[in-house]
Structure formats: structure tokens, C-alpha cells
Amino acid sequence: MSNAAFTFSLAGAAGQGVQTGADLLGRILTRHGLWVWSHADVESRIRGGINIMHFVVSDRPCEYVAGAADLVVALTAESAAACAPSLRQEGLAVAPAAWTDPRRLSVDLDALGSQAGSTKVVATAAAALVAAMVGVDSATVRSTVAETFSSRDGGIADANRTAADLALAEASVLPRLAPDLRPESDHGRLFLSGHQALSAGAVAGGVTFFSAYPMSPATGCFIDLAACADEAGIVVVQAEDEVAAINMVAGAGYAGARAMTATSGGGLCLMTEGVSLLGMTETPAVIVVAQRPGPATGMATRTAQEDLTMVIHAGHGFVPRVILAPPDVGSAFRHGALAFDLAERFQVPVFILTDQLLQDGAATLEPPDLSNLPTARHLVPATELGVRDDYVRHADTIDGVSPQAAPGASRHLVVVDSHTHDERGHLTDRPAVAAAWAEKQQRKEASLRQATPPPLVEGDPEGAILVLAWGSAVGTAREAVGRLRLLGHRTALASLEWLWPAPEEELASLMDEAAMTVAVDASVGAVFSRYLTLATGRRPTMTVTRLDGRPFTVEDLTARLAQEVSA
């Protein structure tokens, strides 16, 4: 499992362009032919403080979080000091002279910036420097920098190009890092963040209506879709609050749009009655929940996986739903692309759970395969409606899914109601009618259960230590499980991308055949463990948690798993 991997941190104060520099560097390294995973370790502020982008670079996909860095490049002494504890003893650092540490190289990024004519280009200089130290050719660095700033005015573009040139010159006398990495050429790979992948997936999946209220870490999806609204033909509306957002999704979905919203846990709290409305009106919807630590306002820019049980139960009454959770950036695209088809097929809300780590993390990706994506809709076609004598929205059916017509598609009227209703959509409280619809909803959920895929299992769980993980923790858990295997333990990993309805039988037999089960649970309150019990009636043997709003690191997780299994 220990292939060559190189880790580093790019750090500075908010407002210095660390995130822009990180994005630039990620693209350069990807074009060079390496695999990159970066994640954001930032404070909730616009200027000052400490923002860090952590990188893992390898010659194979490497979406896991590393706790130890081989290199630190810091634009301020304060951020250098913050990164110092994770810098290896034999590691190297580029930082202002005020940070006195024997690992510091004598490079002055601020001087390079001044020479280039602007204090705002230090992050570009840093990116070019790291790229060169890792062996990226100058041409790739220069062309990527030029492209990145081509739309900015001449002065800014020039200053950035000059900064890169100066950094490349400086790097020629610095140590060459990660010589074991083998880049591949001519691959056409992409470098993008979790939210960009999710939004692009939604476009591929046919999103036509998006409404949201900005909330970290979900806002990225809103900005992405607003930016391509014209090109992709999406109605994007900034709602006045989350209650409006979810009710807009309901209205648009009823009218035949593929409708979506994105929020975090606190916003979903406000949306729950709307979720209930989606269930009662049987309206398809895609709801992204980008998790962060709670409760209440919690930590806006930090990460957690705490909202799973809330999302399972969100909205009063019985509301069949699907809950997906992409484990990495490529899956975020795929889930975005498939969620609308799923929602429309069963006429249910489909939740896509991500978190700050995945939303703001960025990875190298093969261009996605679009050939298998659905291109048809599940609404009753207007031509078919035209020859029908009658249409009712909530027709009683065996599989629980009633044909959905959009209003205005034909002369047939479409009536839906938030009250308990009859097949025609009008209010009722007659017991037989209420029960018939309730039974139909239960059959709908049974249909969803039949479509539920099994967990992904890596390794042989029989008599082994079975590690269970979901969402952004999977990559790190996979790496840790691999390292445990090298230490001589019999390990396996079970991960879930489709969490609800739960694959109850498969999960239960997996947990039964393992010698012990360990839940990787980034929550306060044992949320994942409770989910496992809810789904299977079994408790994991043990749980490894984080309570601090930070992601699991591979070193930390490996050590704690090793400790648990020896105990």
C-alpha cells in the first residue's frame, strides 16, 4: 500500500490567495501527469488568520488525508508555525525568515513578489516553486499560469507570469523532491473540487431548476450552477431563506423541472417540513446536504459526518427517500449525474450527503464516462397524455409509483395537496382512502429497497477486522486498512455510497462474518454506529470518532485501529 506519495501544505493568511495558488498548483501537477488530492483547512474569515491547503501527490489516485507533511510552504510566519507540528523532522519548509527553524530553506517569497511588482502574487510564486521542486517542466508551469490569469487585466496577468518565472529560477538551486514519482503524459485528466464535480454531475443529469440560500460548505454548488446557468439552461434563484428554497424545489418539480437545492445541516433543519411536502405530493427532488459540525451554527468551515440520522428522519410523517453519499470527487460527479433519474423514477427526494472535506477538497480525475448516463425522462409524455381519457396524479399502483404528468403538458389537470388526499389529489380524511395511499407509499419504499445496491467490500471480511466507513472518510479508511494489512492484520473494508434504504441483509451478514467490526464515525453522538444498529440490529464492536471538526488522517486512523485490534 505504501506507494510513493509526497505530502505538503500551502499556508498563509486569508486574503493572500492560498486557495487560488492551491488550485493552480493542483492543475499544474495534474497536467504534469501526477495524481493530486488537496483539502482545505481554513478559518471562517475573509482576511488574516491561517488558511492551509494540504496536498497528497502520488502516481496513483490518493484521496486520503495525511497528517504528516514532507514540505511546508507558508506565506506568513504565523501559518508556518501552525504547520510546524505536522512537518516531518527531515522535511523542508519555505517560510518568512521570522519563522526560525532549521528545516527552513533560504527562499524569500515576499521578495519574489516585490520583484514581480505585486504583493498579491506570492501564492502564484509558491505554486510555481513547489511544482518545479517536484520536477514539473517550466513549460507546463508557465502555460498553466498564463491560462489561469488570461482573463484578468494585463497588469495582473503579467505580475503573475513574472512571479512564476522568478520562482522557477529560484527552484533550480533548491533540492529536487519526490524523485520516485512517475508522472504519465497525455492523459487529459481534470483537477476539480468536490462541489465542482457534484455541480457538473447535476448538469449532466439534467438539472433545470436550482434554488438555495447560501450556507457553508454548500455554497460552492450554488455558485457553480449560477455561473453556468445560461450555458446549461438552468433557472437559478437565490431564495430568501431555506424554507423558500425547498418549497421552490417542490413547486418547480411539480411543474416538471428537475429541481435541486443545496444546504448544510442547519439549513436542512429549516427545510424539513418541505421534505414532508415532497413526500405527500410525491414530487421528485435532489437535495445536497454538505455537512459540517453542529449543533446550531457549529463550525462553518470545518468538517463532520453528523447529519446522517437526521437526514434519514427529516420531515414528519412517512416519507420514502434515497440517501447517497459520494466517497470521493469522481463519485460526486456520478451521484450528481444519476440522482435526478433516481428521484424522478421513484418520485422521492434524493439526498446527496457530502461534507466540507469533500466539497472543498480537490482531486485529479479521469474525464468521466458519459456514455451510460440516462437521456430520457420519467414524466408521462404529452403524446400519451393526449390519448388518455382521464388522469389522476396519485393513481394506486402495485409498485407504489404513480405516473407523473406535469401541469400544462396536456388538457389533463394535475392536482396535488399537502393534506392527505385521494387519487385525484383532493383532500380527504376517510380512513380507507388514507390507508390505501399509505400502503402505496409503503410499496414505493419496498420498490426502493429492491433497487438498493450492496455495500462495496474490499478484502475478505470472513474472520477479519472489518472496518466500516462512508462518505469522505472512505479514502482515508481504505489507506489505513491497507497499512494495517502490511502490519500483519487480516482486514477488510466495507463502504456505503447508498445509505438509505439501507442494504440491511448484506450489512448484517458482513458484520456477522467478521471477527470484529470498527465503525469510522466522524461525529459527536455516534451517528454512524446508530445508523448501523438501525439498519442491522447489530452494534459495531468499536467506534473510532473525531470530535474536533477535523478529518481523520491516515496516520491517526491507522494508529487507533491498530490500538483497538491489539486490545
Next chain:
Amino acid sequence: MTIPPVERSDVPCTWCPGCGNFGILQALQKAFRDLDLPRHRLLMVSGIGQATKTPHYLTVNTFNGLHGRALPVAQAARLAARDMTVVVNSGDGDAYGEGGNHLLHAMRRNVDLTLVVHDNRIYGLTKGQASPTTPTGQRASGDPRGVVAAPLDPLALAVSQDCSFVAQGWSGRVDALATLILAAVRHRGFSLVNVLQPCVSFNSTHTGAWFRDHADEIPGSHDPTDRLAAMALLVDHGRRGRLPLGVVYRTERPSFEEGLPPSTAKPLRERLPEPSAVLTLLERFR
């Protein structure tokens, strides 16, 4: 095949005999007939309250949503299907209480739809609590010593926000109300029609007779395009304890739809997913 006009549906009506909603229902039906719109092009959206049962009693597309939440549903449905005419039925509690925030922002957006508020100055469905328009001092089931707060002034609120069509009618005169509703529906943008009505079961103060005695037709001399004059008219009527009937204010400004990309104009129900369209988007990540 000919598509029938909007008619009464076969859904049994549960309003009390003498309810002001009957007059509003008749006025709506008359307005829809005069609009000469095929019924499947009409969408009525409502929240929760006695008023919000209105769509069920007509043969129209209906979305009877959550309490206070009709406006987000209506705006989104209209943006998703701009070949539909959208009318919202709400009550004074649904529109001015639970739904207050949505009303403010609907005025700002100016999506082309009409909000008809059935204002009976009380909560009928839940049996007699004060509503945001119940006057100070009136007794109600939750305010046995009399309402303490001042009532909301929905017309002044609307005019202050440059709401593009602001009118008030009353349920006792069906023809006049139908004319007002027709004008509101024909207006490009968000139209507010506050309709005064009695609640025969829970509001013994604001009876049909009381409304007749306190309401005045807005004189022909009033220029509804003059916002200051509209505000002055409202303040003046308020001081004298009179209720103005007619168009208080109207203005022309672009509807929200006009500000959306042309690529979204076709009804979204007709759109198909085009996965290959994402390739251009993904190019920028190379």
C-alpha cells in the same frame, strides 16, 4: 377537442353558509372566464386556511401547499412553466403571518403571478385566533383581553416596496372584484389583491354590513401610478378609519422571468438531459 372553461369542480364545499369565500370564488370564476384561458393553462397555488381550499372547488391545476408557503411554490412553478397563468389563494394569516418573509421577497422579484389574499381579519380554520390584520383591542381566542399589537398594513407595506400592482377589493361585490382580479392577472409582474371578507363564524366585528359601511371606492381622480399619492391615500384612509377599494398603485417594471437566461424560457417539463453538454463545462478543469 374543445377544452372546457374553468368550472366549479365536484369537490364538496366545506365553507360555512354566508362565508365571504363564496363571493371570492365566484369572482375568480368570472375573471377566468373573461380571460378566456384554457383551463389547463391555469395553475392555482394555495397555502393552508379556509381560503386555500378555493382551488379545489374549481377545475384548474392545483398545488395546495404548506401553511404560509404558497408563494415560493407559485413563483418556482411559474418560472418552470412560463406558459402557465398562476394565481395564489392565501389568507391573512397564511400571507401576512406565516408567509410574511415570502411576501416581501415575492414583491422584490416581480414574478408574473397574482396573489389574492382572503382577508377576514381572523383565523377561521383554527377557530378564532387573531391574525396580523386583526385591529388592536379586538378580542380573539388567543387574546382574551384584546389584541395588544398594532395590525399589519399590507397595502402600505406593498406600496413602500414598490410592489408593481396593489389593489383591494371585497367579497360582497362579485363583479367589481372580478374586474379587479382580471386587471391583476393581466398585469405583468407580481400583483397583490387584498380582498376584505367577513367571517360569519369567528369575526363578529367585521361583518358584511361593517365592510359596506367603512369601504370607499377609490376616486377616479387618484393616479395609481403615483406612488406618493398612493401612500398618501392609504395614510389618509387609515386615519379616517376608511377602507379604500380599487387599484391603489401600479407600475411597470421588468418581471423576474425577463431577467432569466433565454436558454430557460421553454417549459422545463419539455427539457431532456444532455450529458454531453457537460463536456464543455469540464474543459475548464483540464
